[in-house]
Amino acid sequence: MARRDDYEYDEHSIVVTKNKQYAAGVPAVLVSLQRGMSQMGATRTAASLAKLNQRKGFDCPGCAWPETPGHRKHAEFCENGAKAVAEEATKRTVGPDFFATHSVDDLLGRTEYWLGQQGRLTHPIVLRPGTTHYEPIEWDDANRIIADELNALGSPHEAIFYTSGRTSNEAAFLYQLLIRSFGTNNMPDCSNMCHESSGSALTASIGIGKGSVSVPDIENADLILIAGQNPGTNHPRMLSTLEKAKSNGARVIAINPLPEAGLLRFKDPQKVHGVIGDGAAISDDFLQIRIGGDMALFQGLAKLLVAAEDAAPGTVLDRPFIDRHTAGFDAWLDHIRRVDLDTVVDATGLTIEQLHDTAQALIESNATIICWAMGLTQQTHGVATIEEAVNLLLMRGMIGKPGAGVCPVRGHSNVQGDRTMGIWEKMPESFLAALDTEFDITSPREHGLDAVDSIRAMQQRRASVFIAMGGNFASATPDTDITEAALRNCSLTVQVSTKLNRSHLVHGRTALILPSLGRTDKDVQATGKQFVTVEDSMSMVHRSRGSLTPSSIHMRSEVAIVCGIAETLFGPGHPVPWTSFNSDYDLIRDAISRVVPGFEGFNTKVRQKEGFGLPHPPRDSRTFQTKTGKANFSVNDLVWLPVPPGRLMLQTLRSHDQYNTTIYGLDDRYRGVKGGRRVLFVNTRDIKNLGYRDGDHVDLISEWTNRSGSIEERRADNFRLVAYPTPVGNAAAYYPETNPLIPLDHVADKSNTPVSKAVLIRLEHRP
Numbered sequence: 001m002a003r004r005d006d007y008e009y010d011e012h013s014i015v016v017t018k019n020k021q022y023a024a025g026v027p028a029v030l031v032s033l034q035r036g037m038s039q040m041g042a043t044r045t046a047a048s049l050a051k052l053n054q055r056k057g058f059d060c061p062g063c064a065w066p067e068t069p070g071h072r073k074h075a076e077f078c079e080n081g082a083k084a085v086a087e088e089a090t091k092r093t094v095g096p097d098f099f100a101t102h103s104v105d106d107l108l109g110r111t112e113y114w115l116g117q118q119g120r121l122t123h124p125i126v127l128r129p130g131t132t133h134y135e136p137i138e139w140d141d142a143n144r145i146i147a148d149e150l151n152a153l154g155s156p157h158e159a160i161f162y163t164s165g166r167t168s169n170e171a172a173f174l175y176q177l178l179i180r181s182f183g184t185n186n187m188p189d190c191s192n193m194c195h196e197s198s199g200s201a202l203t204a205s206i207g208i209g210k211g212s213v214s215v216p217d218i219e220n221a222d223l224i225l226i227a228g229q230n231p232g233t234n235h236p237r238m239l240s241t242l243e244k245a246k247s248n249g250a251r252v253i254a255i256n257p258l259p260e261a262g263l264l265r266f267k268d269p270q271k272v273h274g275v276i277g278d279g280a281a282i283s284d285d286f287l288q289i290r291i292g293g294d295m296a297l298f299q300g301l302a303k304l305l306v307a308a309e310d311a312a313p314g315t316v317l318d319r320p321f322i323d324r325h326t327a328g329f330d331a332w333l334d335h336i337r338r339v340d341l342d343t344v345v346d347a348t349g350l351t352i353e354q355l356h357d358t359a360q361a362l363i364e365s366n367a368t369i370i371c372w373a374m375g376l377t378q379q380t381h382g383v384a385t386i387e388e389a390v391n392l393l394l395m396r397g398m399i400g401k402p403g404a405g406v407c408p409v410r411g412h413s414n415v416q417g418d419r420t421m422g423i424w425e426k427m428p429e430s431f432l433a434a435l436d437t438e439f440d441i442t443s444p445r446e447h448g449l450d451a452v453d454s455i456r457a458m459q460q461r462r463a464s465v466f467i468a469m470g471g472n473f474a475s476a477t478p479d480t481d482i483t484e485a486a487l488r489n490c491s492l493t494v495q496v497s498t499k500l501n502r503s504h505l506v507h508g509r510t511a512l513i514l515p516s517l518g519r520t521d522k523d524v525q526a527t528g529k530q531f532v533t534v535e536d537s538m539s540m541v542h543r544s545r546g547s548l549t550p551s552s553i554h555m556r557s558e559v560a561i562v563c564g565i566a567e568t569l570f571g572p573g574h575p576v577p578w579t580s581f582n583s584d585y586d587l588i589r590d591a592i593s594r595v596v597p598g599f600e601g602f603n604t605k606v607r608q609k610e611g612f613g614l615p616h617p618p619r620d621s622r623t624f625q626t627k628t629g630k631a632n633f634s635v636n637d638l639v640w641l642p643v644p645p646g647r648l649m650l651q652t653l654r655s656h657d658q659y660n661t662t663i664y665g666l667d668d669r670y671r672g673v674k675g676g677r678r679v680l681f682v683n684t685r686d687i688k689n690l691g692y693r694d695g696d697h698v699d700l701i702s703e704w705t706n707r708s709g710s711i712e713e714r715r716a717d718n719f720r721l722v723a724y725p726t727p728v729g730n731a732a733a734y735y736p737e738t739n740p741l742i743p744l745d746h747v748a749d750k751s752n753t754p755v756s757k758a759v760l761i762r763l764e765h766r767p
């Protein structure tokens with residue numbers, strides 16, 4: 001079987017230059033235009049980029065960073081937003097001819113990059129049992145196959161329904177309604193691999209799994225900590241907000257093992273001083289932390305703050321807030337007093353002076369925000385780390401006041417909205433009860449499977465139908481060999497997709513690919529042109545309306561695809577009005593307004609200029625819907641990640657030229673890598689100590705001590721060593737090439753999120 005390792009490009013052509021100290025600037029503008037023109041041509045480029053993130057346009061399919069309320073710029077997009085649009089709005093297509101030419105086996109030997117570059121999927125296609133090529137199929141016949149396979153299962157729990165985070169609110173709401181009407185809560189989603197740790201930690205500590213700040217809060221903060229996040233690449237529009245915050249006097253501290261370009265300097269391509277000159281410095285301080293050291297950092301800082309309070313009582317702690325709004329303070333204080341600062345220094349790799357400086361910044365700030373992303377969530381102790389970040393804010397009363405709070409920066413553009421709409425394997429009873437009342441159905445109550453547990457269920461043949469609403473499950477999940485074998489165990493795999501990817505080729509006995517419209521595409525149904533809605537990282541809900549003519553009349557909207565499957569599966573007389581929902585999305589929104597809290601008057605509110613914000617009790621009124629009815633201080637034993645001799649701690653991250661598993665190109669401009677992706681960033685000292693030279697090629701072997709105490713090894717071959725300013729003992733390489741190294745069992749405590757940011761590896765010389 002062809003393997004993902006068989007990359008057709010030659011890694012000897014990789015060119016490494018010095019990594020960049022600033023993000024954006026002129027090259028960013030040029031790259032966005034080039035990508036647009038080569039994929040879409042001049043007219044579509046102009047038409048689509050003009051509508052990106054505008055009130056009457058579509059929501060950027062890139063990240064979930066909000067638009068700046070009130071003063072949107074004409075071009076509210078960034079280089080990577082433009083790439084996301086070019087990727088989707090491309091004029092290239094893959095239709096029946098393409099699949100007649102290329103067998104599944106042939107396509108399996110191609111890279112994700114090559115697959116994605118072939119163009120938009122245009123026809124529903126099927127791979128029938130025992131055949132070698134996908135062939136066209138009518139929509140009705142595809143829906144019949146799905147209905148028959150689902151109906152043949154011994155139990156609804158033998159089906160798995162995945163969701164990626166671009167799915168609109170309307171499609172997500174109908175999709176979970178279909179799944180629950182069918183009888184299961186097996187709804188793994190990309191969030192399981194992403195911000196699940198944030199959701200777990202925030203729900204336990206403040207009673208809601210979402211961030212508590214808005215864009216104006218960030219602009220008006222005194223102090224912003226940015227931990228485990230690379231906004232220059234993954235949330236470029238955040239840099240404009242940070243620049244504004246800085247010009248209002250904020251201090252920004254970046255906490256990252258890597259000196260990421262955007263964290264250090266930012267050249268705003270939409271401003272003159274960004275185009276010429278050095279741009280604006282974003283970070284005042286850069287704490288180059290060791291991988292997995294953040295929990296120690298937050299506990300160490302808390303200890304220093306407590307010491308300062310002891311020295312000058314009444315100057316550091318926000319006693320009125322603590323007494324009135326929090327629980328568990330005394331036990332926490334007792335624990336924090338016992339934290340050992342030497343351990344903190346070892347765990348973080350920072351100096352005691354850096355810790356004191358940062359503590360002083362926290363003491364001086366009257367409005368502190370902590371932002372974070374995957375560097376914190378994808379860790380074994382990710383949930384505890386985020387709880388510690390919350391502790392640090394709670395002790396100073398930094399939740400529920402302007403310019404202060406928690407800011408988990410979300411990934412996919414509607415991943416937060418999908419959760420709000422019920423895409424979760426353990427939605428609360430209140431939601432299920434409201435859903436049942438609205439539709440006269442009985443939703444299952446037993447919790448379903450998340451991403452990791454779904455893989456196990458397929459591996460052990462407890463599940464055999466896999467349906468994906470977007471995404472690239474085979475590549476995005478850990479332990480690639482196991483995941484692929486699990487998918488191959490299925491009797492049916494169905495992928496609702498815009499672009500070709502690896503998940504289409506790692507299939508069940510029968511496989512379907514259903515081509516869907518994307519954000520940029522015009523969506524016309526029986527009652528006319530439709531729009532959908534999305535929720536951004538800061539709980540703002542707004543419209544998204546595509547304007548480009550779809551590349552094929554055979555594509556359907558995600559809403560239409562869900563309704564089509566449901567109609568065939570449930571037959572006539574089902575209590576849910578699928579046909580009406582499909583013809584008029586306002587009707588879906590009316591139903592949502594009666595089921596989901598905060599969406600009352602949805603159709604009216606979403607037609608307001610800026611959309612509307614969802615309630616957030618801690619932010620709005622310092623109300624905490626936790627078990628104690630208060631914000632909880634959490635006590636966690638300190639965990640960190642010492643690196644044994646001869647080994648490296650590997651984090652797997654994104655290059656500047658990819659969107660998750662979609663590879664836009666082979667250059668990581670900010671890190672100085674061109675023409676290839678199989679690189680391993682390692683500190684010069686480690687390269688030397690381990691007996692290598694910069695530019696050598698190595699194989700990566702991960703070492704995992706399993707439950708029975710023996711060491712399992714996994715391999716990913718042929719990476720070029722790149723000397724890079726990462727902490728000693730820490731390495732970095734791109735995802736998804738490194739996913740075969742991540743054991744399925746290596747998950748975060750409580751959130752079950754794969755630990756993609758701390759994989760213990762050793763290197764082997766290539767023969």
Ligand SMILES: Nc1nc2c(c(=O)[nH]1)N[C@H]1C(S)=C(S)[C@@H](COP(=O)(O)OP(=O)(O)OC[C@H]3O[C@@H](n4cnc5c(=O)[nH]c(N)nc54)[C@H](O)[C@@H]3O)O[C@H]1N2
Nearest residue numbers: 080228229230234291292373374375411412653654659660
């Ligand atoms: N262009 C583009 N935009 C995207 C995406 C994309 O792939 N491309 N993906 C989207 C999605 S789904 C998501 S979730 C977000 C991801 O956004 P990020 O979380 O920014 O993405 P990663 O590349 O995983 O980067 C993780 C960062 O954490 C740092 N890090 C790693 N380990 C640690 C640690 O132990 N401690 C600390 N403090 N830092 C650490 C890494 O050096 C890196 O800077 O971006 C979204 N936006």
Ligand SMILES: Nc1nc2c(c(=O)[nH]1)N[C@H]1C(S)=C(S)[C@@H](COP(=O)(O)OP(=O)(O)OC[C@H]3O[C@@H](n4cnc5c(=O)[nH]c(N)nc54)[C@H](O)[C@@H]3O)O[C@H]1N2
Nearest residue numbers: 164190194470471472476496497498499501660661735756
């Ligand atoms: N090692 C490692 N693994 C990781 C991560 C990591 O940092 N390291 N990050 C994790 C994270 S944060 C995430 S979010 C996951 C991402 O996991 P996924 O969301 O599953 O993966 P994507 O690569 O975003 O999915 C891309 C595919 O989505 C389809 N698509 C794009 N737009 C649309 C649309 O509008 N509709 C439909 N129906 N389909 C569409 C296209 O066919 C495209 O090929 O990966 C996780 N995996």
Ligand SMILES: [Mo]
Nearest residue numbers: 194195411412
């Ligand atoms: Mo994500």
